[in-house]
Every structure is written in C-alpha cells, then in structure tokens.
Amino acid sequence: MAKPSIVLVHGAWADASSWNAVAPALQDQGFAVLAPPNPLRGVASDAAYLASFVAQRVSGPAVLVGHSYGGVVISNVPAEDARALVYVNAFIPEEGETVFQILGGSGSAFDIPDPTTVFDIAGYPGAPEGDAEAFLKPDTVHRYFGQDLPEASRWLTVIGQRPITLSANASPSGAAAWKTLPSWAVVGTDDLVIPAATQRSMAKRAGSTITEVAASHLSMVSQPQTTIDTILAAAASL
Template sequence: MYVSNSLRAPFAATVLAAALAAFAVPAHADTSRPTIVLVHGAFADTTSWDGVATALRSDGYRVMVPDNPLRGPANDAAAIEKVLDGIDGPVVLAGHSYGGAVITNVHDTKVKAMVYIAAFAPQQGEPIAIAMDPFRFPGSQLQPPALALEPSNSGLDGYVAPDAFNSVFAQDVSPATAATMVAHQHSIAVTALLEPSGPAAWATTPTWYLVSAADRVIPPAAERFFAQRMGAHTTEVDASHASLVSQPAVVAASIEQAAR
C-alpha cells in the first residue's frame, strides 16, 4: 500500500473513522429497501465512496462499504461474499473501476441488481489486462511512469505515482482533494490484473453502468463496450475516472435507479 510518511498518523486516524462508518446504518433507513453495498477499486480505499454513501444514507438507504483487499477477483469477491452473508434482505451491489471485476465474481442470490461505475466488467475467462485492450481501446494514461510498481508480500503491486494522480486519475478534483486521495491510496497486486475472471454474475443479474466520458484510466470506449456487452442500463457523466468523488450526487442517483 502506498502511503506517504508525512500523512501516516492522520491517515491511520481517518482509516479508523472510516472503518467505524463503513457499516453504519442511518436511524431513518427504510428497511423495505435493499441494502446498498459499495465496493471500491484499485488505488483507493473505502473513503472514495464517502460522498456517495452520504447521499444514499440521506435518502434513507442502508449502506455498507467493505474493504476490498485488491489481491485478485476471486479472493476479493470471497471477501465481499462474507459481508453479504451478514445482510438480511435484497442487496444492490455497486463497484468502481477494479471493483467491477470483483462484483462480477460475486454470486449471492440476495443481489438483485449490479451497478458499474467506470468499471471493468469481464466475461468468464477474461483477465482485466485483456479487457482493457489498448489496440481496441487506446487512450489510457495509466502507463509508466504514472503507473508505478513496488515489491509486496504477493510479489509486485502497482500504484498511481503521486505526482500523476491528479492529472491521470482524478483531473476534475482540486489538488487538495487529490492529495487526500493519494493519502488513502491502496496498491493492487499485479497478478490481480492477470487473473482470469470466473462466471460473470452480470449474465444473470440486472445491470446498470455509469460511463465516465472524460476517463483517462479506462477509456470511455471500453466502458461503453462493457455496458453494451452486459446489456446494461447505461448513462454517462462528464467526469474523470474518479466520478464517485467528483460527482457523488450523479453516482448516487445511478445507484438509486437500480435500487428502485
């Protein structure tokens, strides 16, 4: 995980607060509605969903924001399935970026709808590295040196270089917001990008997709391809890859469409 030394103490305090808030249920939550589970992507943590979760909770939804280990679709989907085991009633599952590959591999009959936010949606047997084919879908700026590598317990992890984060990952947020996102950045195992996806849950579940039309990480053409292949209800927002941070109200509205 990449965390700058100067931010480790406030980062730890923020992570603790986020952990306590991740499973919060608002007092006015409507228990007849589905629980919404938000799965973050690579180069982020649960706090990336803060604005969206706040909007959903203010509208009366129960929201859970579990940690995504970022070790590989099968491993990470199993972690999310353990969270779903503790939920009674229907679930709407939303994933951002790599989180889309994770929810694609989640299989639970409580999941009644899936929402992809600028996310990967691989089919069975397809690794993310192939799904993001630069020949069919050129334009991603997440290339070295913006994409950096570091040794990890799993071999090698990738993260977004701090000096490129604002311009590549989230060009529509302020430098201060981008700095906070960098402080919360979690690296992803490189092997996660090469792991073939399992059976696609989207093949048997209603899906929604919100395309980020100004995405510099996953080319918008790739996102539109994923959405069309799934047969998803598709909308677009003029936003960076980090639409959940820059446009939380729009993202929340897309999730609520699925919840309804």
C-alpha cells in the same frame, strides 16, 4: 417490501472513503449502506471476501455497486448474493477476461509499453514469485486518475492510496453475475483510465442501463449525483 441494502465496493488505489460523497445521500433516503474493504489481492479471493461480507453483514436484498476494479469483484460474487449490480467507471468483465486484457489497445493512460512511467512497483511480504504491488505515481493521479478533482483532493488520493497487486489485474474473471442480474452503468466520458468507449462496450454487452457523465475516472467523487441517481434507480427497480 423492505428497501435493499446498498454495498459500495471501491476499486484499486482507493478505500471506502471514495464513497463519502455518495453514501450520506443514500442513507438520507432510508437505505442501509455498507462500504466494505476490498483486499485488492486477486479476483477470486476478493470476490470470496465480498460474498462472505454480504452473507454475514447484509440482511435481505442487496444492490452491489463497484467502482473500477470493484466492478470485477461484484461481477464475480454469486448472483444469489445480490439483486442488482451498478458499475461506476468500472470493468464489467466477461468470464476469462482480465483487467490487462480489457485495457489492451483501449487507449488507456495505463496501456503503455513501460508501466513504471505511471506506477511505482513494490514487493510485499508473502507475495507469490513474480508478484508485486502497484502504486500510482503522484503525477498519474493528477493527470489521469482524478484530473477533475481539486488539487487538495488529488493529493489526498496520492497519500492514502491502497495498492493493487499485479496478479489481481492479470487474474481471469469467473462466471459473470451480470448475465443473470439487472445492471446499470455510469460512464465517465473524461475517463483516462478506462476510456469511455471501453466502458460503453462492456456495458452494452452486459445489457446495462447506461448513464454518461462528463467526469474523470473518479466520477463518484467529482460528480456524485449521477452515481447517487443511478443507484436509486437500480434500487427502485427491485
């Protein structure tokens, strides 16, 4: 049986380079690896883009891997477009849930009364009324987002971050693909963005096979082997 393709979906404030420590090891194992751009504009449109990408760029079975908000996106791709889901420090939403709802009361560094203490908010051309983009303040990256990365890597994250719209974080998730697909979850126990307890709760609800790693929200950068091993386990199960 042909090996599945591995599709790596980045989250907010990131791009495909967030998978640079993971992708080569998967390629060395003979997998076709793709890391498409995630538009970060809205759940429905981002999922539609990923589904279109998979339909046109992937032949055969696919394992979809999502980090952070990327977990919302892969959860909203029609189940027939994938064979397995892997969540890395990710949101695993139930239908109707939003990112803001999941983080509410979680103890997240982002669940605070004044979001402008951790985000820089900026308008963007063509934005619907009331919408804007959120950028991470440099201090947010250093203290909460990737606190276990070397300082130089944290500054690269600050410099190259891709913003997410506020509306994407407030958009309700659609039908959950994890209800019909097997899933795996990497839980970063030192994650200050999506606290470990919240990750575990979502993963248990989805029936995911859970692996924990002592790492920040960017565990696939700071401790990539755990993510690599989890993806390989998902692929081997097909």
